[in-house]
Amino acid sequence: MLPKELELEDLLLGLLSSLLLDDEDGLESSLLSEEQDKISIVANAKMAARDNELRKLNNIIGKYTNFFYYITLVPYILLLSSVFLLLSCASNAHREAASQYDYDIPSEENLSYSKSSYLTGAAPKRYGSGGRAAMPMPAAMSMNMEAQALADEAGYGGVGDGMVVAGSAPARMVNYTGSITMQSAEPEALIDTVAAWAKAKGSSITNRRNSFISLQIPVAEFKNFFNQILKLGRVTSKNISASDITEAYADNAARLSIAESTLARLHQLLAAAKTEQEKIALLKEIQRVSEQIEQRKLEEKELLRLAAFSTINLWVSNIPAVIPYRANIKAFEWFSSLPNNSINGKALKLSIPKDFIETADTKYEWSTASALNAKFKAFEKKNEPQGTTNFWAEAMLEFFKSQYAAELKTEENFSLVRLQNFGTEPEVHYIALLKKPDEKTLRIAVAYFPNTEVEKKNSEAVLEVLRRVK
DSSP states (O other): HHHHHHHHHEEEEEHHHHHHHHHHHHHHHHHHHHHHHHHHHHHHHHHHHHHHHHHHHHHHHHHHHHHHHHHHHHHHHHHHHHHHHHHHHHHHHHHHHTTTOOOOOOOSSSSSOOOOOOOOOOOOOOOOOOSBBBSOOOOOSSSOHHHHHHHHHHTTTTOSSSSOOOTTTTTTTTEEEEEEEEEESSSSHHHHHHHHHHHTTTTTEEEEETTTEEEEHHHHHHHHHHHHHHTTSSSEEEEEEEEEEEHHHHHHHHHHHHHHHOOOOOOOOHHHHSHHHHHHHHHHHHHHHHHHHHHHHHHHHHHHHHHHHEEEEEEEEEEESSGGGGGGGGGGGGGGGGHHHEEEEESSOOOTTTEEEEEESSSOOOOEEEEEEEEEEEEEEEEOOOOHHHHHHHHHHHTTTTTEEEEEEEESSSEEEEEOSSSSSSEEEEEHHHHHHOOEEEEEEEEEESSSSHHHHHHHHEEEHHHHOO
16 A cells, blocks of 8 residues: 555544544543433422421421410519509599598588599589598588688688597598788787787697797687787788598598509518519519609608698788877988988998998999808988987988888887888898087998898898997
8 A cells, every 4th residue: 555545544534533432531521411400409408397396396486486485474464463463452442432531511502622632633522411422522612611711700711510530430531721820019929929829728839929929729729829919919801721631541542552552562462572583573563663662651751740730921010009100290301212222412432241242432422242141231311300329310210110020129229110011021120320529421331132041140240330430
């Protein structure tokens, strides 16, 4: 065979071998791909089955978890149910008991009572004479009919005899307050008399100051004691008010009973508690209810005190036995401007009192003031018509007697008229006439104190300046 033919044959054999090898590789690749697909399908199926099993397990665990959670809530649910049941039973018992109340009501038809400040939101109700009331005693008008009966006796409005004593649970509990304003030539002596009467009747003095006294009188003595005071002086005003506190007392008693029942039940639950969490919760609730009980007991005590004692407030002002004729004399008209610090004259400069500062220093005014609002001024004016220092001091005392509680004090260097307003917080004025040898001019110093407490703190400094004047 020729060389060329041999080369061609080798070439054809090589091509044929190459084709055969390619077919084998393709077949192997195809078989491998099919095996991989089968493996992937099986793996996916196993994973899906495992996921289903896990979901079922989670559902079972969730159900049991919720079950145990609700089990832990059972004690608290039982506790709340017991409390609500006790409240409901006590409320029903209170309503049933209230429907059986007996009241000793006077024979007048349709008596009505004013509601105490302890009560809010209840509508007024009316009652006939005798019998039973369907609810606790009502609240209606600003003063009850019994109060009006005493008022008629005293000439304005007051209280009757249906009064209560401490320590009892009366059918009707009424608190009375009487106020009297009167005039007397000797206010302090009158108040001393009233205070002595009060002590003799077992009453107490709750406040006394500056011609004012406040008394706590047993209810049974209120009517007679009030009318007895009216005879001691010239009455300028009088009043009696009454407040029914029966509903307040009944409501507080019901709430106290409920709280005490609740506390007893909480102690029972505490004794039966198993876990520390339950015990802590119950102890907190016991503390809260115990505080409520203490508050209710204090309110009960105060209501009983109000029902057992009445209040009388007495103000007494000074009245001169004879109105001085000199009050209308023209030469004394300038006196009226002195308490108002309205001064018409030449400024007189004195030493500045201790704890005061100078507020004015001009030809027509010299004045000082303290941090407590006390004021001190001085001035000069002509002694016309001419009179001695003692004369002018006596004239001022008589002039102001009908308007103030007035008194005259005399020292070596000056004569001083002290004036005090009537009221619970009286203002105080000093008018000092400084003694001078020639008597041609009057030297006058005026001090103002907004109340008696400021007078106590600042008056000595003012008096010390007056004593040093030459």
